[in-house]
Amino acid sequence: MPNSKGRKRRFGAVRQLPSGRWQIRYPDPQTKQLRNGERTYPSKTDAEAALSVIEADILRGQWTDPEAGKVTLAEFAGPWLKERNLAASSRDRNEVAIRLHLVPKLGDLALNQISTPRVRRWRAELLDSGVGEPTVVRAYQVLRAIMNTAVDDGLIQRNPCRIKGAGVTKTPERPTLTVAEVFKVADAIEARYRTLVLLAAFASLRFGELAALERRDIDLGRRVVRVQRAQVETKSAGLVVKAPKTEAGVRSVAFPASIVPALEQHLGTFSQKGRTGLVFVGPRGGSLRRSNFRDTWLAALKTAGLESVHFHDLRHTGNTLAANSGASTRELMQRMGHASVRAALIYQHMTGGRDQIIAEQVDGMIKDAQKEERKRKRKAGKAGRKRKIDGGSGT
Incomplete structure (x- = not known):
């Protein structure tokens, strides 16, 4: 024995x-x-x-305690979401990802049973079933964040979400409108939204920032709009007006003098009264919502012959125009409300016209230097000939 x-x-x-x-x-x-x-x-x-x-x-x-890792993903994800300090919109998106894409496929597995091959198979199954790539990316990001917390809590030793590129959305290049196309859409849309389109494009503002603007935020004399808050629509909390996501989002943005008359007319015709009255409102005078704006926007695009354009493309257009005007990286960051230089650098990289201008300016410097060198050589040549003549007459 x-x-x-x-x-x-x-x-x-x-x-x-x-x-x-x-x-x-x-x-x-x-x-x-x-x-x-x-x-x-x-x-x-x-x-x-x-x-x-x-x-x-x-x-x-x-x-790590092997027993601790035996809690299931479904059991861990609920408290994880509840304990995180998230904006209402982010909480909604995470909750949807957990409920629709994590719990049905991985919810019954213990945390220490979720391996990298299992995550890879789960992701492939979602894509094969027809779930859109941006949705799968969001679900993967949420799973990775949950497993990071499990590592921090000592429940597992290593995060299994280690698939290269799985957490990055491959966003297709969005269209940039010309100035003429911006006015074409503005003229095609319902009158109460005309200035909304112009300010979105020429001040690079987001829909939520425009929906939260109050009369006191508009300075017509200085041609400046102050962005101090943003409106967010959520399933759990409804319509929420809050501070921008980052400190950089709180900013003052100058707008062109050309749209001042349109803004003056809008404030006098469509905006709510009083200093804190909303600048842009819905058809019944209440808060502007995407739901009560969408059909009007689509109809205007159809009239203008620009069906493939999203409202956010107006901001993209404004950022591109600012970059083309010669704005520095810091100026673009301030105007866009970004704390990171990444987006500003992207716009500067996209503006090939500016790159040509820079090349032409450098070319001008080269030509100036070559011109000066030729002048120096001519002057040196003249001085040499003069010395030769003077030397010859002295013999």
């Missing part, structure tokens, strides 16, 4: 079970009580090797 007594070791112990397999025992780093290993091993050597790995993990502070 196999010996069931374990040999005394410096760390933990190994013993052979009646089945012939080997079991390990080691002190729990938190309770200091001996605990059995999660599995058994075919040989004493294998068991001792496993014990050495556990000892090394404990010494490095990398040991």
